[in-house]
Amino acid sequence: MAADIPEIREIQEGQITTVVAEDLEIKGSIRFKSSVMLKGVFEGEIFSEGLLVVGPTARVTASINTKTLISHGSITGNVVAGEQIVLKSSATHNGDLNTPFVMIENGAVFNGSCVMERRQQPFMSEPPAETTAYAEAEPAAAEEGSESTYGGENEEYES
Amino acid sequence: MIGEKKAATEFDEKDITTIVADDLEIKGTIRFKTSVMLKGAFEGEIYSEGLLVVGPTARVNASITTQTLVSHGEITGNVIANEQVTLKSTSIHNGDISTPNIIIENGSVFNGSCAMRAKDITVR
Numbered sequence: 368m369a370a371d372i373p374e375i376r377e378i379q380e381g382q383i384t385t386v387v388a389e390d391l392e393i394k395g396s397i398r399f400k401s402s403v404m405l406k407g408v409f410e411g412e413i414f415s416e417g418l419l420v421v422g423p424t425a426r427v428t429a430s431i432n433t434k435t436l437i438s439h440g441s442i443t444g445n446v447v448a449g450e451q452i453v454l455k456s457s458a459t460h461n462g463d464l465n466t467p468f469v470m471i472e473n474g475a476v477f478n479g480s481c482v483m484e485r486r487q488q489p490f491m492s493e494p495p496a497e498t499t500a501y502a503e504a505e506p507a508a509a510e511e512g513s514e515s516t517y518g519g520e521n522e523e524y525e526s
Numbered sequence: 527m528i529g530e531k532k533a534a535t536e537f538d539e540k541d542i543t544t545i546v547a548d549d550l551e552i553k554g555t556i557r558f559k560t561s562v563m564l565k566g567a568f569e570g571e572i573y574s575e576g577l578l579v580v581g582p583t584a585r586v587n588a589s590i591t592t593q594t595l596v597s598h599g600e601i602t603g604n605v606i607a608n609e610q611v612t613l614k615s616t617s618i619h620n621g622d623i624s625t626p627n628i629i630i631e632n633g634s635v636f637n638g639s640c641a642m643r644a645k646d647i648t649v650r
Contacts, residue, residue, distance in 0.1 A: 388543040395554010
């Protein structure tokens with residue numbers, strides 16, 4: 368299947384596991400797996416396997432490594448997201464973005480570079496035919512090739 | 527004022543401004559003014575002008591300065607509380623405590639020294 372664009376759902380605050388209120392200042396590193404909403408001031412590093420939401424009152428100065436980022440506030444720092452980055456209209460982002468999918472709303476401020484790498488090729492119409500093209504190099508190096516998953520086509524490379 | 531001391535130990539989770547869930551690990555410094563409940567792992571320093579609650583699943587390795595501390599979990603480090611410290615029955619505390627009021631419930635583990643800056647000494 369073609370790489371699906373991840374849906375951008377509106378996240379209700381009640382669904383977020385941890386909400387860090389506005390009066391908190393945290394300096395240091397945070398690791399988490401589910402979801403965090405930051406409304407206060409944060410400085411440091413964030414490592415996440417889940418969803419990070421930066422609220423409108425938040426001021427985050429950090430290098431962020433997460434699966435999904437939704438920003439309504441101010442972020443200074445580089446972000447690497449495995450799935451998606453969403454910069455909402457009140458967001459200010461100074462730093463680089465590295466993610467397969469990004470959405471920047473009208474009104475957001477973004478200063479930095481954006482690199483988008485996608486693992487799956489999105490435009491292949493016949494995946495089986497295409498992948499054998501890439502598998503050709505490996506059986507040639509293996510020399511035995513008796514266990515070939517692509518039957519007839521690999522026989523050409525058994526010498 | 528006596529009513530306030532009871533309120534410090536009996537609270538609703540909904541009244542707490544920030545609850546840090548148990549999958550979070552934080553290393554560093556936290557400052558806050560209202561209330562925080564830690565359920566995850568924390569290492570570093572905590573400066574608070576309000577209420578700090580350490581949940582039963584929490585492992586805190588920190589020097590803590592706060593108004594009020596209620597601990598159900600594990601704390602390693604020194605605590606300075608300007609109002610009260612409550613160590614509940616599931617709590618483990620390794621470190622020194624300095625506070626005017628302290629409650630240590632039956633079942634809690636406390637290793638360390640306790641210095642009470644005395645205004646009212648009420649030990650229950």
